[in-house]
Amino acid sequence: MEQDYRPKQAKTAEVIIVEATRGKGTDDDPIRGVYQFWSKQGRFITEKDVTDFPMERF
Numbered sequence: 001m002e003q004d005y006r007p008k009q010a011k012t013a014e015v016i017i018v019e020a021t022r023g024k025g026t027d028d029d030p031i032r033g034v035y036q037f038w039s040k041q042g043r044f045i046t047e048k049d050v051t052d053f054p055m056e057r058f
Contacts, residue, residue, distance in 0.1 A: 014040055022049070 016038040023031035030051070037045040 015045065016040065 018036040022034045023029045033050040035048045
């Protein structure tokens with residue numbers, strides 16, 4: 001049975017977005033972009049590797 005997704009709340013928040021590169025340049029580990037998201041207090045939130053899901057530039 002499929003469940004309904006009903007958000008309880010949504011907020012906007014300022015974050016620091018760091019764009020970096022990662023990889024060794026090999027077929028198994030290509031050089032690619034990585035986006036890291038940090039709170040303004042310096043707490044790491046999450047990271048998105050471009051190979052996981054291509055993102056548009058911010």
